[in-house]
Amino acid sequence: xxxxxxxxxxxxxxxxxxxxxxxxxxxxxxxxxxxxxxxxxxxxxxxxxxxxxxxxxxxxxxxxxxxxxxxxxxxxxxxxxxxxxxxxxxxxxxxxxxxxxxxxxxxxxxxxxxxxxxxxxxxxxxxxxxxxxxxxxxxxxxxxxxxxxxxxxxxxxxxxxxxxxxxxxxxxxxxxxxxxxxxxxxxxxxxxxxxxxxxxxxxxxxxxxxxxxxxxxxxxxxxxxxxxxxxxxxxxxxxxxxxxxxxxxxxxxxxxxxxxxxxxxxxxxxxxxxxxxxxxxxxxxxxxxxxxxxxxxxxxxxxxxxxxxxxxxxxxxxxxxxxxxxxxxxxxxxxxxxxxxxxxxxxxxxxxxxxxxxxxxxxxxxxxxxxxxxxxxxxxxxxxxxxxxxxxxxxxxxxxxxxxxxxxxxxxxxxxxxxxx
Numbered sequence: 001x002x003x004x005x006x007x008x009x010x011x012x013x014x015x016x017x018x019x020x021x022x023x024x025x026x027x028x029x030x031x032x033x034x035x036x037x038x039x040x041x042x043x044x045x046x047x048x049x050x051x052x053x054x055x056x057x058x059x060x061x062x063x064x065x066x067x068x069x070x071x072x073x074x075x076x077x078x079x080x081x082x083x084x085x086x087x088x089x090x091x092x093x094x095x096x097x098x099x100x101x102x103x104x105x106x107x108x109x110x111x112x113x114x115x116x117x118x119x120x121x122x123x124x125x126x127x128x129x130x131x132x133x134x135x136x137x138x139x140x141x142x143x144x145x146x147x148x149x150x151x152x153x154x155x156x157x158x159x160x161x162x163x164x165x166x167x168x169x170x171x172x173x174x175x176x177x178x179x180x181x182x183x184x185x186x187x188x189x190x191x192x193x194x195x196x197x198x199x200x201x202x203x204x205x206x207x208x209x210x211x212x213x214x215x216x217x218x219x220x221x222x223x224x225x226x227x228x229x230x231x232x233x234x235x236x237x238x239x240x241x242x243x244x245x246x247x248x249x250x251x252x253x254x255x256x257x258x259x260x261x262x263x264x265x266x267x268x269x270x271x272x273x274x275x276x277x278x279x280x281x282x283x284x285x286x287x288x289x290x291x292x293x294x295x296x297x298x299x300x301x302x303x304x305x306x307x308x309x310x311x312x313x314x315x316x317x318x319x320x321x322x323x324x325x326x327x328x329x330x331x332x333x334x335x336x337x338x339x340x341x342x343x344x345x346x347x348x349x350x351x352x353x354x355x356x357x358x359x360x361x362x363x364x365x366x367x368x369x370x371x372x373x374x375x376x377x378x379x380x381x382x383x384x385x386x387x388x389x390x391x392x393x394x395x396x397x398x399x400x401x402x403x404x405x406x407x408x409x410x411x412x413x414x415x416x417x418x419x420x421x
Contacts, residue, residue, distance in 0.1 A: 293337020
């Protein structure tokens with residue numbers, strides 16, 4: 001395939017870094033439905049902070065551009081779909097964004113073109129759900145007139161060490177020949193190398209088990225934390241001791257949110273159930289991890305009562321709201337579960353996060369947060385996210401003489417906390 005011209009559809013945490021990277025080697029256009037997002041990017045700033053202003057502005061000077069105009073991407077011949085794949089209120093996979101992106105591709109794809117999906121899906125979605133949409137809209141026949149591939153995203157939001165080009169990429173194609181072409185395109189910009197999977201379904205399955213495995217391991221240590229807390233044993237001490245064995249896996253307890261670990265297992269579970277198998281371990285892990293926010297809230301209340309602190313109308317500050325440290329991403333944050341569980345006790349809560357966008361938090365969750373260190377005195381503080389900006393924060397100066405501090409992340413000096421996971 002010669003004269004490759006790439007279009008990346010979906011310019012979020014995954015799509016933008018990938019599009020910027022492709023633009024170093026190929027003519028590349030980023031496409032997104034959100035005009036405000038496109039305008040901000042073309043002005044040289046990425047609100048997700050995944051791509052620095054310097055890199056983005058340099059890419060734009062070298063010809064990279066973003067658009068909401070579908071006509072501007074019609075001349076492309078290598079389409080990459082990087083839209084979100086969330087779950088609904090019942091934790092069922094929501095493929096609506098994928099259907100929309102596939103419709104967009106169908107409107108512009110031409111004979112000989114390739115479309116590669118990066119969105120997290122369960123095995124079979126690319127060929128059984130997405131491609132039929134492209135076929136119907138375009139009038140072209142799959143593997144005759146156009147071709148497809150799947151290359152799962154492995155972006156770690158906020159991680160400036162493991163950037164997209166430094167993470168090995170799994171690739172696949174709808175035919176062996178197309179697989180080689182797709183692999184060559186990715187390997188030309190991914191310095192960490194690529195792995196060409198034998199089929200699209202294998203690549204899809206690899207993606208969902210990566211995060212499902214991590215989810216189950218975290219669920220295990222979360223359960224250990226509950227057990228050791230009852231026994232009066234510090235979980236972090238136990239894990240530190242166990243980690244001295246060469247093959248012990250150093251997972252830590254905590255909240256499991258975000259767009260990958262907290263979502264992908266449901267995609268795998270849905271697929272398994274379609275084939276008549278009920279995935280007990282996967283779903284048990286999800287139940288454990290989904291309940292940790294409520295568990296933290298209840299532990300805080302218990303500690304307050306033990307110290308004789310009145311819970312009703314108590315003032316509590318939560319430090320951190322994003323789903324992980326050092327990034328503004330609030331998607332599927334589980335800190336909201338702590339907040340909502342505490343609210344059932346009729347307490348007053350202040351949420352302080354120097355990274356999160358208050359407008360986004362308000363829109364997504366109806367919760368007011370602040371980027372400024374709150375004044376006043378509190379009865380309890382909960383360290384929910386281990387932002388580097390919290391290093392050196394004098395938490396005790398924010399609290400009443402009689403107070404409790406709960407550390408979800410094992411981030412604070414253990415001598416100053418009343419409880420931690």
